[in-house]
Every structure is written in structure tokens, then in C-alpha cells.
Amino acid sequence: MLEGTEVTAKDQEYAIEAHGVHKFYGTTEALAGLDLQVRANSIFTLLGPNGAGKTTFLKTILGLVRFQRGDIRVFGKLTLELESRAQVGYLPERFYFYPYYTVLDTVTFFMALNGVHKKSSSEMIEKTLELVGMNALSKRRLSTLSKGQLQRVGVAALLVGEKKLLLLDEPFSGLDPLGTKDFKELIHKLKVAEGKTIFINSHGLAEMEKIADDFAIIDKGKCLAQNSMKSLLPGVTLEDFFTTTIRGKN
Ligand code: ATP
Secondary structure, eight states, X not given: OOSOOOOOTTGGGEEEEEEEEEEEETTEEEEEEEEEEEETTOEEEEEOOTTSSHHHHHHHHHTSSOOSEEEEEETTEETTSHHHHTTXXXXXXXXXXXXXXXXXXXXXXXXXXXXXXXXXXXXXHHHHHHHTTOGGGTTSBGGGOOHHHHHXXXXXXXXXXXXXXXXXXXXXXXXXXXXXXXXXXXXXXXXHTTOOEEEEEOSOHHHHHHHOSEEEEEETTEXXXXXXXXXXXXXOOHHHHHHHHHHHHO
């Protein structure tokens, strides 16, 4: 399946399509024929117990680890192609950058790094900082920011890089309830106002239930369930469904 790279109308509906992905670290099979689809312009969450293969899958999308079999397409293009990876932005659990850079320096740096040279670059930066709620703090050094504020800078860095697919790794870990609420609103805005696809790796089932459109549950490198949040039966929480799914397979 690796040779066909033609984009079809169906491909365009998905931000990510993974088929039969196998990844071995030595003799450990981290991904055991993983199949997964993520709709474009949706909020998707990948759930699974420790060691299920979530981080490995995220790394394969980014091209950071090679997999042995299967294929992964991003907006219809195989991840082997640079063009596909250029559309993907990654926000780690903790966004780190030079602590002595200001918010503005950082965002400007990422804009240039991604080869985005717009005549109206200062306008774009201002609009982005406004969107992530960091305009008032644009002259502050990163070393003086809280975790939640740093994450917003990280999101701004992805936005000025014009990434269409945003991979967020445990975005709520370490945020206080207010920070969590604000960040959830920002994620929603990224989908609705900016047309982004947001893929979230998380253990926070309660948070995910509130903001994600779709979810997949993986364990031992295999997809056990993939559904829309709306498909959960009345009275069944995501945590209930997750527990039943994982216990049922072990
Ligand atoms: P967690 O929720 O704990 O972060 P995860 O779902 O992200 O877990 P992965 O980190 O993808 O899981 O790990 C999947 C499997 O692959 C585990 O068995 C892990 O021990 C193994 N693994 C991950 N990275 C490596 C590596 N670099 N070398 C060897 N084995 C690895």
C-alpha cells in the first residue's frame, strides 16, 4: 500500500488514516496492526492505559519513529512525504523554549522557522496572540510565565506555522481548574474558528468527554473501539465505556 499516494475525495475527509500499522522496538510490539481514522476539522482523543502505544503512534505521525508495516496518511498523503508532515504541529506536555525569549520573540521565531514570510506578519502575530489570549503578555519573557500561559505560547507557535493538524500530548496535565477551562475553550476555538483538526493524547477521560467529538481506545498496540462521543448510551460515561472496553479484552 505504500506506493499509491494519489489523493481521492474520500481521503480529504480525514486528517489521519492509519491502516495495519506495526511498530516493533526490538521484540516489543508497540503497535500491533493499528487501524484508526480521524475526521478532518474534529477534536479527537486517543485513549489507552499506560504502555498502550499512544505516544508511539503520535511519534509515527510526526515521522519520529519508523514503523515496519502498514501506512499512515495525513490529509491523504503518506507520512513518508515531507509535505504531509509539514501540516502537522506538535505540542508536548510541557512547552519549552529559550527562557530569555519574550512571547513575541518566540512566536516570530517559529513563524520564520516554518518559512512563513507574510507581508502582514506583524498583523498575523497579533491576531494569533489575541486568539490564544497572550496579547497583553507579548513582552514577557518565557521564564516568567505559568504552565498554562506557556502552553498558549506553544499553541501560538503552531498557529503561525500554519499547521492544519495539531497533536497535543496531555494538554491538561498540571493545569488548575480555571486553566483547564480556558484551554478547553481555546481548543474549541481552534476547531470552530480556525478549522484545525486537534488530536489529543490524554488520560483525562472527564475532560475529553466534554470537548472531543470522537475517540479511540487502544491497548497493546491495537484499536479496541473507535466511536463518536455522541454514540455513548445515555447514562454511560466515557470512563464506564473505557473501563468495560479495556477489562473486556483482558
Ligand atoms: P503512557 O500512557 O504510559 O505514556 P503509551 O500508551 O504512550 O503509554 P508507548 O510509550 O507508546 O505507550 O509504549 C508502547 C510500548 O512500547 C510499551 O510497551 C513501551 O514499553 C514500549 N516502548 C516505547 N518506547 C520504547 C523504546 N524507545 N524502546 C523500547 N520499547 C519502547
